[in-house]
Amino acid sequence: MSNENNSTELKGKSLKFAMAQSHFMVGDIQNNIQKMRSLAIEARDNGADIIVFPELALLGYPPEDLLLRPSLSDRVKAALSSLADINDIVMIIGYPHVDYHGTFNSAAIIQNGQQKGFYHKQYLPNYGVFDERRYFDKGRNQVLFDYQGLTIGLLICEDLWQEDPIKALKDQGADLVVTINASPFEAGKQHTRQALLRKRATDNNLPIVYVNAVGGQDDLVFDGGSMAVQANGDVAHEAPRFLEHLLYASFDIESGQFDTQVKAPLQLSAESETYQALVVGLRDYVNHSGFEGVIVGLSGGIDSALTLCIAVDALGSDKVYAVMMPYEYTSQISLEDAQAQARRLNVSYTVCPIHDAVAGMRHTLAPLFSKAKMDTTEENIQARARGMILMALSNKFGHLVITTGNKSEMAVGYSTLYGDMAGGFDVLKDVYKTQVYALANYRNRLEDTDVIPERVITRAPSAELRPDQKDQDSLPDYEVLDAILKDYIDNDLGFNEITAKGFDPDMVRQTIRLVDRSEYKRRQAAIGTKVSHKAFGRERRYPLVNGWSIES
The missing domain is CATH 3.40.50.620 (HUPs)
Structure with a gap:
């Protein structure tokens, strides 16, 4: 087919994406798949061509050692097969894929009851609250699929934070990238995400559909903020934060652009x-x-x-x-x-x-x-x-x-x-x-x-x-104490680096000693919601007994 005829065929043609920013409870596969079914039918009835669910939505995130349960593979297969009667909408579903090659953090492409393909996450985060190398094997191939004249590439969360995966999709002919995510909240994280998406979009001249999870799971909160980003980095659509929301974005295939959101969500202050x-x-x-x-x-x-x-x-x-x-x-x-x-x-x-x-x-x-x-x-x-x-x-x-x-x-x-x-x-x-x-x-x-x-x-x-x-009587003024604590805990600075900022050495030394000495208490403390860059618990783990010197 000539380029002229192809252009004529695509003229005025668009695809409507539905971004299912929803909470999927960890381990509750049956209710999660029923929720997907309901959302897919709702999106289809509202004219959507493709609905995108968050990372590992089928099992919930983070599933931790549920990924090691022997019955996982059979449960996942049964759940996915139950969607066989959902027609006239493409579903991109985050799920754990288990086969003789290993266990993968994956995205399934399901159309008219058939799984048309799947993508395995390539970059497995193993820092902060993430522990994916404990459970998953590394994916090694890019995945693109064609739908109604549009070539769509798939990425999962950490893949987008690296430069190579999206560049490889562009090199192989992607017109648009869909990335599914389970990105936990921390203060200022949405601005960081937006900056990343702008850079990836403009560097590769690719529009991006970004879908994030929402809701609380143990000590983590997922804040949503799903987005559709133009190839020039502009945010065309953004979902509200901390709320379940089905966000729609229409993509014009000929122009390569999303329509623009009529009313953007309320921007939240730090507090x-x-x-x-x-x-x-x-x-x-x-x-x-x-x-x-x-x-x-x-x-x-x-x-x-x-x-x-x-x-x-x-x-x-x-x-x-x-x-x-x-x-x-x-x-x-x-x-x-x-x-x-x-x-x-x-x-x-x-x-x-x-x-x-x-x-x-x-x-x-x-x-x-x-x-x-x-x-x-x-x-x-x-x-x-x-x-x-x-x-x-x-x-x-x-x-x-x-x-x-x-x-x-x-x-x-x-x-x-x-x-x-x-x-x-x-x-x-x-x-x-x-x-x-x-x-x-x-x-x-x-x-x-x-x-x-x-x-x-x-x-x-x-x-x-x-x-x-x-x-x-027992502690420094909280303004001073918190400044020292943020440097020592959140920024991982040592005694010499903190005192170089002008803090009293004796106060810094005493504060560090108190922090180190209290690890045994924190190990027995109740969990609490993570809101900072580095929270106590799964993100900051120190031995209870050790001989580390404060000033070394």
Whole structure:
């Protein structure tokens, strides 16, 4: 066929893509495939020619050792075959492919009940939260398929972050690239993705369909933000963040361009995207784990106040139970502010004093402590009494205890093991104390009446475990502490590099020692939503016992 005739044939012809930015629960293959079926039918009925699902959507991401289950291959094959009656729309589905060559992170091309082809991910990330080399074999071939005059290339997530795969597709004649992704949230990540897509598109003169997962899975949150990007790097369509959404984009084959979105989604500030991530992370963890609700130990301080707001926004006030557990060092201000916030958010609120519990424990320990001086042990008994009460309520009524420790406290061990660390999910685990203040002010700005009493934000933070106690009695000012912690934890800088920035050497040395010494506590801590570049847990793992020198 001559080029002139081909041009005439394609004139006015377009393909409509549906980007299925959806949550697919890990391990729930049957419900995931039913969700795909429903979305495919909806997209087809709305005129879509091709629907694209996220990376490993069939099994959910990250599936971890579910990939090692002997029945995986049969379950996947049965699920894919159940789509045989879906006609008149092409489905690109992320799934685990298992055959005698190995196990692959793959994309299937399904049309009119037939699997027309598949692509295996070539670059397997093994950094940060990713552990794909433990499970997958490396794909080695580019895959293109022709559909209605358009040659489409396939990539999966990390493949796009490397230069070679998309260049190879271009060299082999691709007109457009579809990339499926399970890219977890971290602050500022969407701007990084957009910059990458612009560069890959312009460097190769290729339009890109980018589909990302959405929703919470354990300590990860996927924030969506799926996009259709023109060959010149312009974003033609973008899906809203943190929401399930079926995004449509029509591609004109002759001009090689997408139509343009009428109304772009709301752009989120740093505080708003972090807050949304925390809400989604808690919401999906609680709901998918089957808990009836959550319990928060409300102290009158800013950490528990922000945690309570996030819990209500995630689950609704009817599923949140606040418990104030005063002792003789609890101030009247704390009692007033905790009650005021509970009333403002309309949550169930109970006051449960711990005087008798602490007295009973001290009486039991008195013969053993008779020759020992009082120290932080007695303070920790208070925290552990509170932890015991919260866990007893959880045990009795089936609600998940959510802890309130922030990243600054978790970093330096300013917390009590089996006390305020007792619980199943730590909402602020990856949020530094300075960020806690910023998020509290952000949440208050969303409504005419403060949901967090102003006094909670402005007064000096205290654990209230002894008379007139202040956090800064034991820790540097949080502005300084957080700056040191970010350099040491997030940026992996050492003692010499941090002190070269002008920080007091003794303060840096003490902070690093506290971080290193507290690893055993963090290893036993509840999980919490990752929002930073480097979170405690699967992303930052250090030996509990080691002889590493601070200044080496």
